[in-house]
Amino acid sequence: MLGVFVKKENNLNFVYNQLDYNNGQLFDLVTQPSNAIGQDDWLNKGEWLVAAKKAGAEKVFFVDNNPIVVFAKCSNTREEQINCYNRLWSLARPRILFLECDGELYIIDLAQQPISINTDNEELEIIERLTQVKDVAKILQAFHRDNIESGKVFEHHRFGDLKHRADQSLISDLKTVRKELIEAGLCDDKVKYAHALIGRSIFIRYLEDRKILTKGYFEKVARQKSGWISLIDNPSSREELDFSKIHAIYPKVLQDKEFTYALFRSLSKDFNGDMFPDVDVEEQHVGLNHLKIVQDLLYGDVGIQKKLFFFSYKFDIIPLDLISAIYEEFYHSSPNEADKKSKARQDGAFYTPSVLAEFVVSRVLTAEELKKQPKVLDPACGSGIFLVEAFRRMVRYAWKNKKSSLEFNELKLILSSQISGIEINEEAARITAFSLYLAMLHYLDPPSILEQIKNGNKLPNLLVSKNKSSNHFNTILVGNAFGPESEYIRQVDVIVGNPPWGAPGNKADEITKAREKVILDWCKLKSYTIGDKEQSQAFLWRALGLLKEGGRGALLTSAGVLFKHSSTTQQFRNDWMSKVCIAEVFNFNHVRKFFFTSAISPFVMIHFTKENQDKKPVEYWSAKQVISLKETQSVLFSKYDRNYLIEQDLTDNKTWKANWFGRYEDTLFLGQLKRFNPLKNLVNMNCIGRGYQTYSKKHSGKMLNCEKTLNKISDKYNGLTFSNIPEYVYNLGPVEVYSGKKLIVNEGISEKGPNKGVIFSRYENEKFSFYRSIYGLKLTSDDETRYLYILGILWSSFSRYYFFNTTANWGLWNHKILLDELLHLPIPQNHDNKKSERVISIVNKLRNYQPQVYDIFHPNGIPNKEIESQRRQWETELDEAVYDLYGFTVEQRDLINDCCEVTLPFFYQPYDSVGVMPAVKNGDISWIKHYAEIFAKRWQPYLNEGEVLRANVHVGASGNMLALEFYPADIGDTWDLKPRDNSWGYILEEIGKALPKPMGTSQIVLDGIVYAISDDAIIIIKRNEKRFWTRSLAREDATSTLCKRMFETMPAKQELVT
Template sequence: VLTAGENGFFSQRFGNNCMRYTDLLTSHQVTYDFFELLHQQFNGDMFPVTHEEKEAVRPEHLAKLRTLFTVDAVKGGQALFFWAYNFEFIPIELISAIYEEFLYQEESGKDGTYYTPPILVDFMLNQVLPKSDQNYELRLLDPACGSGIFLVEAYRRLVERWRSRNKQNPGPAELIELLKKSIFGVDIKLQALQIAAFSLYLAMLDYIEPKTIRQDVQFPPLIGTNLIAADFFEERVAFEGHKFDLVVGNPPWMSNLTSHAKVFLRKHGYKVGDKQIVQAFLWHAPDFCTSNGQIALLCSSKSLLFNKSGPNVSFRLAFFNKFTVTKIFDFSALRHFLFEKGVAPTAAIFYKPGQPSRKARIFYAAPKLTHLTRYFAAIVIEASDLKQLPLWQVLDSLDSMNGMNKDGSRAAIKQTVLFDNKGEEASIDDEAEIPAINIWKIALWGSPYDYILLEALAEYPSLLQVIGEQNWISRGGFNHGGPGKRERAEWLDNAPYLAPKDFTRYGINPSTLTSLPKGNLYYRRGIPEQFKAPLVLFKRTQVQRQIAAAYLNHNCTYTDTFTCIAGPAQDSSLLKVVTALLNSEIAQYYLFLTSASWGVEREEIKAGEMKTLPFPFLNAGEEQINAIANLVDKLAERNTALHSTKIEPFMLADKQELPMDDLEKRLNDQIYQCFHLSKQEIQHIQETLQYTIGFFNSPRQSDALKKPQVSMLVSYVEAYINSINFYLASTNKKLIARIYNEVASLCTIQFNAVNRDEAVPSIQVVQPDANMSQVLTRLRRLDTEPVSRNIYHKRSFRIYDREYDTIYMAKPAEQRYWTIGAALNDVGETISTLV
């Protein structure tokens, strides 16, 4: 339109006063005469002219539009460069971004709709509509298409497939036929569909010469046929009974079901959690699929995988039993990388209609925010991000979560082996018990070894059970606001009050307490006994990136940011032990790998999750309980002093006193003893805190991404060969290792099986010879491979040479790959492969 005036298009039709498009904008009538002409010329929904629009758009609006194209800057100093932009090339992604920025500026997100980044569109379609295929005879539906970003990219791919198969460029007739037969969408907003139609027309024009456009092209009408303005759950959205090969899109994530969605769910007896409409979309999408069709939808990962509320667990259990889920890509760790604005963590689920076999496996990937992710500005999937989850294990995990008793005890169900990589069921012990541990959270941040360790820890009574057995009180604090009636609480009048900002771990400085006013009204008041000492306060949110609890020996009130555990005075030592547990390394480890939100969305722990912590101290001796209680007293004294405004740290520099870190180490050692953990298990927990949680907290500065020292590689090798040698004991063989010491992006270790009585060093650190250097150079060239424009795959290598009883292990030169836990997981994968 902006360049049409160069060949006299406007002057020939609207007079010599209209030499260019901006001249048309000086007249309301001429402007709409022009758009009416375009509508007649091109048909379709590209330039619709309605009476309502003509009435709404006034001359002053056109004047503002004209200003955008005729001045160098607008009010406020914003520079404009439209003169430098070639409008023959309009990226569809730009249209979608403009749609989000302007048309949805006030309401975007309120109805659960968000702009889908092109990187995710490309990723999703690579899975179900790869460019390498030639089959273009497909029907595709986006059930919440918005501005059409999925539909446009899918249309492009189908056109490219047509070109590949037919060895020629399609003409306008073929392009129109492909569009009409293959591309369909639904959205509740007509305005969104108008943008989608416009975007699809532009995509079609990319394949047509300009001269042909002016002479031969008439756009097909799309709105009302291919693009339906309706609630996806209305019965009239049926597309005349036609089914689709692919259902792809990004449905809304709001916790608000439409009236049609409620009717649909009631009619079919489907369950959803927290009124999540995206779960209703997951239920309904297969109804539009052919028997061999595929569904690929983006949704909230917390809703799909992590929320542990009863309704959400029930949804997952029913859903995974009804449909065949093939892949899940969990983008929780990339939330801020993928979305500029605050959007809930995302997952992509791929599934098919039809009930699955319990022997099926689900491919799960959870890419992380690494140096390469930022370097390539792309999704980088590494070997450690990939797992194969047996469906029976997923269902057993959900059964366990669904069968949790209210007192925190667990029903006896089958024990399983995590991440079985064979296509068959592993052995099952029917008599064992399994904890209610969410397999997806372990798959996101943990490993098979973590699952085994958490399972062992969960054999102890839970803190919730102990609270009940001891008749302690555990409640959240008061709350001023809420939907119900507010009442006065006499026990809170003029009571000492702890503000969240004054909370410190282990203990509270009484001088920081203030008093509540008299006569306040409260939505939740609590009970008098929960504010009386002795008590433990647990803070829902973290303190300096750590879980935090404090023991109080004085009365105190607090808001619902805190949960208390209060008991009689004779239980003060045991309550101090509770404080120690909540602040311990084990609690950090356990809750990071089991809580629904920490590591996924918000860094918080709900009270119910805190109470699932295992509690081994009931059988501990009095001496051990007192030792732990004394350490808590010392830590509380020093911590409250350090945070006092009246005392500076240098005033505590008494050489007779242990530093805080040493006191905490002694405390954690005592707690580890009570759990009867081995040196290897303790080391793995501490590595998880340093490398996994440290990486989550600060990906750029984390030790996890730093190059490992030779000493770390030696520790890895020792753990690996000791475990393998246990399995080789009956073969008269043993494993030895060579660590290749070189500065490179990969660390490489060679393992050899030799006779047990052979006198050779078990571990050697060597420089690679010429042949090995050549091999390692080739591996480094292969370690990072582009899968598509915005997707990369970073490899690790395990090479088995059975002829020479040799294993080569080459993994990224990052410390997180060379921990003791990594060695134990590699042992499991090695044995699984060789056996």
């Protein structure tokens, strides 16, 4: 925690003004919609505004739709400060708290662990304590709105990790309790009872905190037996451990097993059996000792450390999606963590973080779509997180339009007419139903289930059944989305969800294999092609069939749907894309580890409609690892994360790869490379392949006919390290390649050391075998110079650029190049001229340069630093020689160099590579000068005679944003790019004159890029990071501003007069 001590009244108002939060997305908190909050803001932020109000906050600051900063006040006592912090900690998503306490101002990390009031040795630690207001403004500058929106506030390790955030802590606590229950005898086939007991107990606490279960409900059950009333009226023997101040009744009930299961049965009846089934069987296996362990959880007194945070959870505040967190923990019932993850991988089912569910639903359930009262379906709804978010969004929309809260029957109508789901796991389906009940009760006053029953309002049955009563909505089907049981489902308007990814594999259990067979049989029956038995592709087909014509779908799906290049996946794309119109694709590959820690598979979100694509463009967004996303787990995009795919081949996996980190000019360049012949035209296709494999003992290693073997190429220049041949091999590999001249290339990309993303390849002439991780090939010509010529191209930056932007795996799965991709490397045909001789000459220099390295035994040797410097010099010369060989233009060379020098380092080290360094800092203008000169050169033909462009540099938004203001000058005028002082307000005023709608700094920071053009100036504003100010982007920005100017100055169409 950063604490700032200020003796000043209304410190929060001081913060709002001095740190400029007022000019961003700062919202007052409400309990219901108001005219001050627009429709879209209420849809996207309303739930947070109500929850934060209930938690005691005053305002919340959002970055896009993500709550990042909370502002609150409390009295300056230890107890009140801790209570206030613990309540706001339960919000789980915001990261920063500004807390005003009687003139003192604290800034607190909301992801630090909560504190118990009853322990004297824990305090909210204060790092800074200042008394001068003038010093405060300086200290708090790090928390200026500009630094919040840009993410700069999270640099310099100011904040800890997220492991103590409320949602993360809950998962950790539940793991601890499960472990103790298993050790207490609920193991093996009884683990399911441990899961049911924990899950049910958490839900009851949830119901009790939210006043859905009141004391009257417990008393109704307690009247069944003498002594139970006194049990809940008198203090528990362990109540001194209750630090929560909730004084919940349920922990007291756990003292009596018979009372506990009577409560469970009552809840089962009142919740229509959708959440509390099989309590009779469970009761036979659960003992009082197990109930005591659960009681320990509720009192935060369990585990080796006797230190859980359960006392701090405020279930009337904590987000409803915690139900999904519990589902993640207990859906896969293996007691062993590794087995649980394996089962999840087989099923392809992983818990979806709420931030992703909110994002997906927001893309399809816009205010315009909600106006149509759409029917929404999730075909693999799991714990119901997408359906709950859809329901809540529908309620918020109706609430806003009605201008008053919805009645019980109005909420039931939304559930019955607009929500539906399919889920194969009955336990998960019941959690979905229960989650929807909670969401429904959340909007009622009173939420008490007993009061609603007294008023004649009975919760509907949501699980599909044969009962035809009016209170059976048949909302959730327990079954296989591909089975005959799903055929009765009518087509819907919108489909959302995160259906299973991947294929179960040969080691899957019989249940999983049977489920897979149903899917594959359905696809075969429908004549639908899917690649690699990929479930994502099957669900995209199923979604299409379940949608009405013109209906919309938004699904999280495996990236392989777009990136894999097998013939069957290619056929899937050809067929499926011929029937849909893709509106948006959001690529989360670079940031996947922040959302699915257990699932390493890359994923995308595809937003489509059931209609033909025709010539409609696709918005393709690619999330990048930035510090703010890492520290807040928010979904954040800037306009530079977007490419428009216009008349590009959407069925080609290379389209999606090239536009991931590349731009439109990259796709044009890669297309032009097709004029060169592929490498395979120079290769003897009978002497090529990957090395031997050792899966089984099929052949003797002696059949390799070699005395040594190479397991991996670890270096381009130094000697190879060989091993003894294996005793047995599964296959022999390309034996004919092992002897004589050959090129060998690592299948995998080298990602160790300072230069990550390097392709190791070599030309060798001695005899040795090699392992499967190496490709070997012979050329049709035995001329050594041909081998060196190809090797020079493989060693060049061009090959890195080409393979990174075209290969299916590099950057997504196992980072590697497939043999077929290697053979498609474009090769110039001019093998025998001075340009090729230059390439070969430099390759020979690099191969033959083997100096003695300086060390204690070789004082006359050359230091490693000098050796590497010499090699880098020759590598630079090799790049230029290869560029000359291909006849690349200056623009094309810049595309390659920008990728290898900026993009690839950023891909591997997104927080400290050259790409995220300031383009202008401390007066250094060397980086921005190249950009400015190239931009001006591109504009030169369109200027008046005798004019040139020159530029002024403006740095603003706390150093986060950079503006270049180009203006016409006379030929001979020199460049003066020294940053102007205190000129940001002037720039905002100037772009306000040039744009149809004025933009504040907040919107500029969030958008990431602004073009403003007037008769007097061209203003480019982007983030002050080098990756946004490269040579290639200078040309793109110049072209964009030229087009914008031409469009704006185009004469209006004249009507024809006859």
